[in-house]
Amino acid sequence: MSCFLTCVRFDDSSTTTTDNNNNKLTTVTGSVSVSNGVTSYTWDDVESLTSNFSTLIGSGGYSRIYLARLSSSYKAALKVHVSSHRLYQVFRSELEILLRLQHPHIVKLLGYFDDSEESGALLLEYLPQGNLQEKLNRNSKQVLPWRNRIAIAFQVAQAIEHIHENCSPQIVHGDIKSSNILLDNDFNCKLCDFGSAKVGFSSMVQPSTTTSPRSKQVRMIGSPGYTDPHYLRTGIASKKMDIYGFGVVVLELVSGKDAVSAERGEMLVHTAAPLIHEILDSNSDIGEEKVRQFLDPRLSRDNSLDLEEVKTMLGVAAFCLRSSPSLRPSASQVIKTLVQKIPSLSFSVVGKKSDI
Numbered sequence: 001m002s003c004f005l006t007c008v009r010f011d012d013s014s015t016t017t018t019d020n021n022n023n024k025l026t027t028v029t030g031s032v033s034v035s036n037g038v039t040s041y042t043w044d045d046v047e048s049l050t051s052n053f054s055t056l057i058g059s060g061g062y063s064r065i066y067l068a069r070l071s072s073s074y075k076a077a078l079k080v081h082v083s084s085h086r087l088y089q090v091f092r093s094e095l096e097i098l099l100r101l102q103h104p105h106i107v108k109l110l111g112y113f114d115d116s117e118e119s120g121a122l123l124l125e126y127l128p129q130g131n132l133q134e135k136l137n138r139n140s141k142q143v144l145p146w147r148n149r150i151a152i153a154f155q156v157a158q159a160i161e162h163i164h165e166n167c168s169p170q171i172v173h174g175d176i177k178s179s180n181i182l183l184d185n186d187f188n189c190k191l192c193d194f195g196s197a198k199v200g201f202s203s204m205v206q207p208s209t210t211t212s213p214r215s216k217q218v219r220m221i222g223s224p225g226y227t228d229p230h231y232l233r234t235g236i237a238s239k240k241m242d243i244y245g246f247g248v249v250v251l252e253l254v255s256g257k258d259a260v261s262a263e264r265g266e267m268l269v270h271t272a273a274p275l276i277h278e279i280l281d282s283n284s285d286i287g288e289e290k291v292r293q294f295l296d297p298r299l300s301r302d303n304s305l306d307l308e309e310v311k312t313m314l315g316v317a318a319f320c321l322r323s324s325p326s327l328r329p330s331a332s333q334v335i336k337t338l339v340q341k342i343p344s345l346s347f348s349v350v351g352k353k354s355d356i
């Protein structure tokens with residue numbers, strides 16, 4: 001994979017360019033164009049693009065995300081990985097994967113900084129509405145309409161299908177959760193954070209825990225409330241662990257609840273377990289009353305709400321959350337079910353052509 005990073009081409013003319021609206025982009029010294037229109041930046045560039053890291057827009061376990069400006073109207077997000085040798089490997093892995101990906105529902109890489117030792121930063125397209133978890137939060141001023149919720153589920157399924165089925169070698173994201181789903185102003189979504197992703201054969205390999213005490217310190221991937229119990233038991237990362245995480249996201253979209261409740265620490269998959277069992281036992285045919293009890297109460301005045309669609313979403317979640325990974329659907333089966341049962345979604349199917 002390292003060939004993606006060695007195909008670097010110096011290009012003096014790239015320092016002044018224009019965006020889609022013909023606005024002049026910031027001239028940065030020392031930047032270098034690499035493949036797919038991605039630019040390699042120096043640390044001075046990074047400081048200037050972020051006005052010395054003046055606006056923090058997000059943070060995660062391993063990084064801080066700052067607002068960057070490529071022109072007065074063209075914003076970007078700069079993800080700076082915490083400086084350490086181990087996290088440098090996480091940065092490199094995320095960079096190499098993003099360099100290979102181009103999909104309407106996967107966050108776009110615009111550039112990066114790499115000191116080749118322990119510091120790195122990714123310049124990403126900016127998603128102004130933040131992440132899905134914040135949008136679904138009860139304290140969010142705006143209630144995300146039902147129509148947008150089904151579109152988001154559908155778009156995330158398309159992003160997962162792309163990495164699982166259209167990329168060679170395949171990619172397992174490893175951390176599908178609502179805070180890794182970013183929203184634009186129209187509430188279209190993009191999957192982000194490929195820091196836990198596994199590529200190809202490595203995604204099927206169980207981490208060794210037998211050879212030495214040091215090798216027992218395997219970094220488990222995933223986040224509380226979303227982690228596939230099968231992965232927790234075996235340590236084997238597979239595509240079906242992404243499908244499990246997707247199932248939890250669908251429960252969040254329907255219920256408006258967090259994957260782990262902030263007040264009581266209760267997991268949504270546990271709260272939803274009786275309903276899920278009933279769906280699996282009765283083959284989706286559950287009573288309206290039970291559906292309404294689980295549904296986000298803020299949707300009660302939403303004209304776009306359709307209880308049959310809610311049942312479809314719950315049925316999809318139930319199958320994605322089955323304890324045996326082999327009984328969970330693939331991403332393309334999820335897409336097929338959604339299109340069959342919610343015909344309005346078929347207008348937004350993204351072409352299947354691989355970009356890799």
Ligand SMILES: Nc1ncnc2c1ncn2[C@@H]1O[C@H](COP(=O)(O)OP(=O)(O)OP(=O)(O)O)[C@@H](O)[C@H]1O
Pocket residue numbers: 057058059060061062063064065077079107124125126127128130131179180182192193195
């Ligand atoms: N391109 C972007 N545009 C807007 N906001 C972003 C962007 N990228 C990240 N963010 C914000 O920063 C948060 C953290 O980003 P990200 O998940 O990539 O960081 P991380 O360190 O990998 O987190 P984690 O702890 O999940 O591994 C996101 O949930 C989102 O709120």
